[in-house]
Amino acid sequence: QVQVVESGGGLVQAGGSLRLSCAASGLTLSSYVVGWFRQVPGKDREFVARMIWSGTARSYSDSVKGRFTISRDNAKNTVSLQMNSLKPEDTAVYYCAKGRGPYSSEYPEENEFDLWGQGTQVTVST
Numbered sequence: 735q736v737q738v739v740e741s742g743g744g745l746v747q748a749g750g751s752l753r754l755s756c757a758a759s760g761l762t763l764s765s766y767v768v769g770w771f772r773q774v775p776g777k778d779r780e781f782v783a784r785m786i787w788s789g790t791a792r793s794y795s796d797s798v799k800g801r802f803t804i805s806r807d808n809a810k811n812t813v814s815l816q817m818n819s820l821k822p823e824d825t826a827v828y829y830c831a832k833g834r835g836p837y838s839s840e841y842p843e844e845n846e847f848d849l850w851g852q853g854t855q856v857t858v859s860t
Contacts, residue, residue, distance in 0.1 A: 756830030
């Protein structure tokens with residue numbers, strides 16, 4: 735079955751860190767751009783970070799730049815999102831998504847991705 739599955743969410747205090755992981759099965763993630771998005775109830779899903787297939791280009795939303803880092807482990811067929819200096823406003827369900835090809839725009843829209851995980855909840859307390 736072709737799928738991506740997120741893990742690593744949880745409850746953390748403001749200023750803390752979490753590492754999210756996106757594991758793929760039935761496909762090779764290193765051939766695609768991979769993105770992380772997040773969504774809070776009542777709001778649209780928003781872009782967080784993305785990395786193209788080669789890992790040579792990454793981009794982040796302004797709200798997480800300097801605090802979050804996206805990375806790949808091709809041997810494990812995973813993509814991770816290291817989140818540091820977490821803020822209460824980072825609270826959301828985080829989604830991993832596989833792109834339609836090896837590239838995406840620098841600040842991609844959801845329709846540039848065609849395979850989504852089920853999401854993992856991140857809650858940052860004050």
